[in-house]
Amino acid sequence: MAELISVNIFVGNTTFVDVEVYELWLEGYSSHDASSIRYQKLSPKMAGLKYDLLKSDTTDNYRMFMGIEKHLRNPITLSHQPLFQISPDIQKMLIEKYYELDSLVAREILGKKLSSKHRKDLDEIGEKTKVSLKSCRRQYDNFKRVFKAVEDMEGPMVKNIQTNFLLSEELAKKYAAIVFFANNRFETGKKRLQYLTFSDFSFCADEMIVRWTAGSNDSRKEDLDADFDREFLQELRELKVLISDKDASDQHKGLICSSLKGKITEKAFADIESNFKNLSRPIVNIASGMIHSRELRDFFNDVVEKIIDPTKAAQWTTTDMSMFLKSYTANSYQLEGMARHTRLHATLDRYMTTLTKCIQCMYHS
Secondary structure (H helix, E strand, O other), rough: OOOOOOOOOOOOOOOOOOHHHHHHHHOOHHHHHHHHHHEEEEEEEOOOOOOOHHHHHHHHHHHHHHHHHHHOOOHHHHOOOOOOOHHHHHHHHHHHHHHHHHHHHHHHOOOOOOHHHHOOOOHHHHHHHHOOHHHHHHHHHHHHHHHHHHHOOOOOOOHHHHHHHHOHHHHHHHHHHHHHHHHOOOOOOHHHHOOHHHHHHHHHHHHHHHHHOOOOOOOOOOOOOEOOOOHHHHHHHHHHOOOOOOHHHHHHHHHHHHHHHOOHHHHHHHHHHHHHHHHHHHHHHHHHOOHHHHHHHHHHHHHHHHHHHHHHHHHOHHHHHHHHHHHHHHHHHHHHHHHHOOHHHHHHHHHHHHHHHHHHOOOOO
């Protein structure tokens, strides 16, 4: 009598997602190329693995991802669609990975107007970054989609992005930086700025959003925090009191030198003593010029050209720069002109806190 074999069979409709195949799809590999990559990786570990079986599995996965993609473009709908039964954790992973950005691609797109014209430049960006054209297009379309969704919304931009696209706070901040740069058209492409990474710009954008925008913590307005607080930019013009009077400038230099003596390198200290006017003037002029759109767009270029490059050439260290900016701010309040205008203290603090953090971030090779 033949031996009976017991087999347990489970029937369900839960969608299984192979993360490795999903990543290959996101990277822009064709189903054929993805199958070859998988086979080369798995065949040494799995004796008797059939390529055709693996290719069929890859094709099935790709078909599923293309079916899910329309919901990934509008993530809120993913949990409500009936076709694919996906657990909340897997949904979160699918969305997060779909909206992940390559820092090199984001750096190339940063500051550009998110238009069809610039979408045509993605071939060149793909060649430069070694990222597939398909992946570049997906990322560009994601940038544009997020921008369009939140550009007219009021309130905190990061929270708006999280609410509408279900992204983690960390990833939402990166998209907020992209929206912020696209909205304000910052110049990022000049040669002297090429050493700056997407992370540098993203950090600075976050600091600006928090303190300098119409929806910032320091503003009295409830508005979109992709736009600068115009009242604050107007107030910055009054900081010219720091450089308009020679006696005040000399007093400022004396106070700073007294507070930094023996605490920074000799080269930096000597530079402050002999060149203080040329160190102070750019700090104030950048602030007073931000009310003008052209000068605001050149903010990063001006900071590098007029503050970072000269001090690097004078062999200042990162610590020298940080301590100088801290002392510059602290001793500004003691000047007669500032003492007579105490309301400017908050404006100076609001400006210098963010400027200092941006310069500290950007002060590298």
